[in-house]
Amino acid sequence: MDQPFSHQLVALLPRLRRFARGLAGSREAADDVVQAACERALMRRDQFEPGSRLDSWMYRIVQNLWIDQLRKDRRGEIGIDPADLAEFPGGDSAAEAEGKLYLAEVRRAIARLPEDHREVLLLVSVEGVAYKQAAEILDLPIGTVMSRLSRARLALGHELEKDWRQRAGSVGTPRSFATNTTNVVRIKR
Amino acid sequence: MSENRIFLDHDLLVAYVDQELPPDRLAAVDAALIHDAEAWETVRLLRLSAKAAARAFAPVIDEPIPARLRAAAGGTVESGNFGAPRPRMRAGWPMALAAGLAALAVGLGAGYSLRGIVGGMAGGAYTPASAVTADPLAARFESALLTALEKGVDGQSVSYERKDVGQGRVQLGRAFTTGFGSDCREFRREETRASVLSRADGLACRRADKGWSVMILPAAN
Numbered sequence: 001m002d003q004p005f006s007h008q009l010v011a012l013l014p015r016l017r018r019f020a021r022g023l024a025g026s027r028e029a030a031d032d033v034v035q036a037a038c039e040r041a042l043m044r045r046d047q048f049e050p051g052s053r054l055d056s057w058m059y060r061i062v063q064n065l066w067i068d069q070l071r072k073d074r075r076g077e078i079g080i081d082p083a084d085l086a087e088f089p090g091g092d093s094a095a096e097a098e099g100k101l102y103l104a105e106v107r108r109a110i111a112r113l114p115e116d117h118r119e120v121l122l123l124v125s126v127e128g129v130a131y132k133q134a135a136e137i138l139d140l141p142i143g144t145v146m147s148r149l150s151r152a153r154l155a156l157g158h159e160l161e162k163d164w165r166q167r168a169g170s171v172g173t174p175r176s177f178a179t180n181t182t183n184v185v186r187i188k189r
Numbered sequence: 190m191s192e193n194r195i196f197l198d199h200d201l202l203v204a205y206v207d208q209e210l211p212p213d214r215l216a217a218v219d220a221a222l223i224h225d226a227e228a229w230e231t232v233r234l235l236r237l238s239a240k241a242a243a244r245a246f247a248p249v250i251d252e253p254i255p256a257r258l259r260a261a262a263g264g265t266v267e268s269g270n271f272g273a274p275r276p277r278m279r280a281g282w283p284m285a286l287a288a289g290l291a292a293l294a295v296g297l298g299a300g301y302s303l304r305g306i307v308g309g310m311a312g313g314a315y316t317p318a319s320a321v322t323a324d325p326l327a328a329r330f331e332s333a334l335l336t337a338l339e340k341g342v343d344g345q346s347v348s349y350e351r352k353d354v355g356q357g358r359v360q361l362g363r364a365f366t367t368g369f370g371s372d373c374r375e376f377r378r379e380e381t382r383a384s385v386l387s388r389a390d391g392l393a394c395r396r397a398d399k400g401w402s403v404m405i406l407p408a409a410n
Contacts, residue, residue, distance in 0.1 A: 004390055006262060006263050007375070007390050007392075009262040009263075010259060010262045010263060010392065010404075012262075013254050013258055013259070013262055014249070014250045014251075014252075014254065015250070017249055017252070017254070017258070018246050018249040018250055021246060021249050022246055031255055031258060034258055034261075035257055035258055035261045038258065038261040038262040039261055042261075042262075102241075103241075103244060103245045104245075106241045106242065106244070106245035107245050107246070110242060110245065121242060122242070122246075124207065125207075125238070125239040125242040125243060126242050126243055126245075126246045128243075130209070131204070131207070131209050143200070146200040146203060146204060147199075147200050149203050149207075150199040150200050150202065150235070151199070152238075153203055153234070153235045153238040153239060154199060154231065154234055154235065154238070156238040156241070156242065157233075157234030157235065157237050157238040158234065160237065160238065160241055161234070161237075
């Protein structure tokens with residue numbers, strides 16, 4: 001069934017927003033990137049090869065636009081939404097609050113990864129894209145995808161273990177460190 | 190089997206965890222892992238980080254899609270904005286949104302672009318929310334769409350007609366989950382007014398209050 005191009009694009013929006021959120025950090029900045037990506041895709045619709053994957057094409061446009069944006073923005077910072085905690089489902093019991101904080105910590109730890117490691121991690125481990133497809137999206141050899149991915153995942157794993165151990169020492173005040181945590185992460189390039 | 194020993198580097202292990210290895214290599218890694226506690230620890234961290242990353246961003250999928258993105262993806266920006274320089278990312282969106290909404294309204298004629306349909310099928314008589322609007326064919330369309338959504342299956346179509354105004358047909362497409370909601374259906378509308386045929390595609394998603402949020406896009410042809 002050949003659906004209208006724009007219709008397919010609309011169906012991809014949730015995934016593109018999720019990918020962009022991981023790249024850009026804040027909701028506002030991420031949606032700016034997705035919007036610009038949609039506009040660019042529609043303008044260059046004739047460059048899309050029919051029969052190839054639209055999701056790959058769109059992920060690539062989102063990633064390119066984000067890198068352009070980073071280059072223009074000399075501060076090289078991505079903002080993590082202070083409101084992010086509210087995004088996670090769950091009530092206010094101590095255990096749920098703890099879980100929310102953990103997930104916010106994960107986002108911050110991902111934001112601290114080097115840009116080229118982070119994009120591979122987001123595509124494969126968050127978007128569920130196969131290695132081969134990720135290699136095509138990022139225009140990289142598959143071996144590079146694997147090495148960046150393994151480094152990103154190990155760095156994140158170590159970081160989370162560290163956070164977890166530190167937290168184990170401060171049981172009883174799970175809320176306190178959310179307010180103290182810095183909301184801007186400097187990107188390593 | 191000992192001559193089959195392979196070196197368990199991190200790249201191999203991440204592919205193992207992500208199930209990206211062909212079966213023969215998978216078996217070789219399985220066998221080698223038994224003797225390698227350090228590699229097991231690496232596998233544990235690689236698993237933990239994948240799970241944490243996926244969970245941390247999972248809620249984004251269920252967020253409502255901002256209207257400006259729907260407008261931008263709906264193919265409505267190009268009509269008014271082609272030659273103009275692309276607006277800067279931050280400053281540009283209200284303009285693009287306005288252009289998008291204007292184009293949507295033009296594409297629809299009848300004027301239901303993004304709206305909710307609330308209503309029940311009580312006693313088989315459906316009263317559309319827009320019964321008071323001046324466009325009787327639009328009310329018939331909404332009624333037909335609701336009937337299709339509530340009762341329909343893929344590919345089934347429901348016709349509607351209003352004497353002296355026109356007639357149309359609603360056909361349901363796939364059911365799927367999107368950021369708009371978990372219970373969404375595509376549909377296509379073909380409508381003839383004053384002997385002019387128009388086509389539009391739409392998306393309807395079930396709302397928490399059991400009504401439907403409906404978005405209509407001008408068809409690409």
